[in-house]
Amino acid sequence: MSDMYEALVKIVGKNYVSNQKEERYFYGRDPGLMSPHEPDYVVMPRTTEEVQKIVKLANKEKIPVVPKGGGLALTGLVIPLKGGIVMDMKRIDKILEVNERARYVIVEGGTTEGGLKSYLEKHHPSLRHSIPDAPPIATVVANAVIHGQGRLTQQYGFNSDMVTGLEVVLPTGEICRIGSCSISKYWFSRGAPMPDLSGLFLGWLGTTGVITKMGLKLYPRKKIRDVEVFVTDKEDLVPDILFKLTHTEMVEDINIWCQPHPPMFRENHHVTILITGDSEEELQFKKKMIWDALQEYIDSKDGGFMWVMPDAKPTFLEMPLESLSKFADVRKGGGFEYSGPIVLAEDYPECSRKLAELAVKYKLTYSGMVRVIGRSHCIMFGFAYTFNRADLDEMDRVRKALHEVAEFALEQGGTHWKPTVDEQKMMMERMDPDTLKLMGKIKGLLDPNGIMNPRNWEVG
């Protein structure tokens, strides 16, 4: 094993490898509920070539490699369940190119969401990316790897749908380019009109290779943003409200949230509607379309727009939403995990009832937070129960509640998002057997020694 350490030092230098207790402790856990498991080594490469050398070495020695971005997926995806190497991607964080006219950016495998946001604001103020509400140290690539969702997801789909190309170090050490960048210097398409191979890597949770570069679509940044919050006390109306809102095609992003605290929020479901425009006229026009679309609920008194006072607006408009991170730590102690199944919008009522029911059953504080994906094509329903890491009993209750959520989500016909290893198993048990076989074949082909993030998407 000390040979391995030396070999890693040779690749990245002494300062960027560790097999010490402190690093192993830190990299053996995430903020969620999964039990810790320590790596043998932590390594921080700086270049694609270094990544390649590390992966080749690990493949030769059949040692697991777990790529890690911000480690904020929360569901144990970066916990090295079979030990080995945690490859912290944060040093590979350059923004390599912005094609202003074709509206895409090429980032490295560890570029952070916050880093990309501020870079664009400074150098390309007319462009933006679909930033998620995760804390800003979350990484752009990992977010696409787990099919994350951001501010522009209602308009353009999952953040992974915005990927325009990849550079991947395969588990066997080859460096592959995926998409137009495989034949051209331009990174405008991840596949079309060729076969789209990006699906071999996106959604695989780092089990089929390490992404070292990624092209990502950028979108126009409008000059003004504003917010409206529509409130109803009838959860059964929410799917219809979403259908009407998305029909207007006037909205930047739609989030729905329900929570019992503080008291002014209890009993109601809140639909945050974000709107953008280059002028007051554009904004006003969009608002009117939105108001008109929902007028019938105001007339029937079943719903209405809440008065968002000017001093409260920044809380809704900031990116990422700090309030989410604050809620994440409401019980203090730094523990947070949420289950965010992807379900149909029509499942909102059932999901919100389940959320509250489990909170009562397990005596927990809850918040339901939803992001609309596409024009109400589906939603991410976040079942969030916070816990204090020092309270083992509370952690256990959250674990049980989230397990029930996992079963419930599948019964509803949904899928798990950024699934824990157990949730992956639950999905694979239900999966069409031939599809599962195909997944197994792909994994076996790409990672014959099973070194990449083992126990995740492990077929059979």
Place this chain on the structure above:
Amino acid sequence: MLALEFDETKCANCKAVSCLVKCQYMDLDKDEAKIEWQKVIKSEDSPVLDACTTCYACEEYCPFGNHPFYLIVERQEERGMFTAPRPITKQWINMCEPAGKFRLGKVKEQALSFCFIPALRSLARGRLFESALPSWILGAEFFCNVVYLHFAKTSVIKDRLPKITENIEKQGIKELICLHDECYGSFNSLAPAYGIKVPFKTTHYFEYLYNKLKEHKDAIKPLNVEVAYQRNCSARLVPETDHFVDDIFGLIGVDRVEREYDGENALCCGEIIRMVKGYKLADDVQKRNIDDIVNAGAEYCVFNCPFCYMALAEKMAKRGIKPIHIIDLCKLAIGEKPALEVG
């Protein structure tokens, strides 16, 4: 159960039926108004109950001190009507429910009430408040609750207001200086109308400001500006306080422009109308009001109510009018910095 002191005989003898004839949101002549008002009194269906935007103005229009608006609200609630959407109504009721989170200064017999509005605490700074300031109260426990008139929920007021007066009395307060106009309206109009005892003296902050400005007369540098005044809904409950606005303006060298929507004909800030009637009427009210201020050539628009300020400040600033709360205006006149700013 607290009951509204409403004198039907006054209405029987009333020829002008000003409460409804003057209403800015209904188009009724005297005869129609008389008929509809009788229906309201008799608790029969009347379009008045639906058409009311809850602007409070008829409380002022009635020359006999009867309480037409309070009666309308009673009738709306009796019918289980919601003026605003039900979830919004719930939100407001839940928001201001006392939860033991009130805050206190060093409370003395004379105390400033910031109601449940932290912005009022930011406003009450500087020399004008120096002597009174250590003694203040803030929180849902001291919240006047008048706002529920907008939501057809007199029951909430009847339930909470007596406790609020008790809470204030328990602090040993003998004189409450109300920085929220609506609090003053609550203790001087609504409470007596329902027979609720107010066991302390109340002073409107206009009067307080006026007296303080006189004390600091030497420090005043006349502002020499033309201002419009944004009269708020609760001013309709206590029109007797209005003269202080001009008295204060006189002291600090401010000229109140003549305009259509002032005095009895004032237009409210429009945000409650947005909640109860939707955006079209609200936008129309706000636009007419701001156009009027612009046309009258005012440089500033002076606010009494912090919520009106929140509703209109940005919109006015975009039209080149400087929004300012009257407390800030007074501070400006003695060379101090305003607390509320747009953006």
